[in-house]
Amino acid sequence: MKKVDQTKLHVPPFHNGNCMNAAFASILEIDIEDIPCFEDMPSHGEGKKGAQSWFPALLDWLGAKGYYLPAKFANKVAAICTAFWNQVVEPKEGE
DSSP states (O other): OOOOOOOOOOOOTTTTTOOHHHHHHHHOOOGGSSSSOOOGGGTSSSSOOSOTTTTHHHHHHHHTTTTTGGGGGGTTTHHHHHHIIIIISSTTOOO
């Protein structure tokens, strides 16, 4: 795994952060710049139910790289990546 820092912090209501991109970049060992800006796609991070434009784009991007995301994680991708980032990539001192 390669540690990749996020390059944009979540600053509501101005913009969303890219911690999910940083988590994927870390796991896949690629540069964050090589990942589409999912955080800028409509309805990302707004807590809306139903289709969000960033999710199909994420699935397409992962599929093009040869990866598959199981359906059971469909509504939890951002939360899982954020938890991964917080607990694995950048653990707090003493944990």
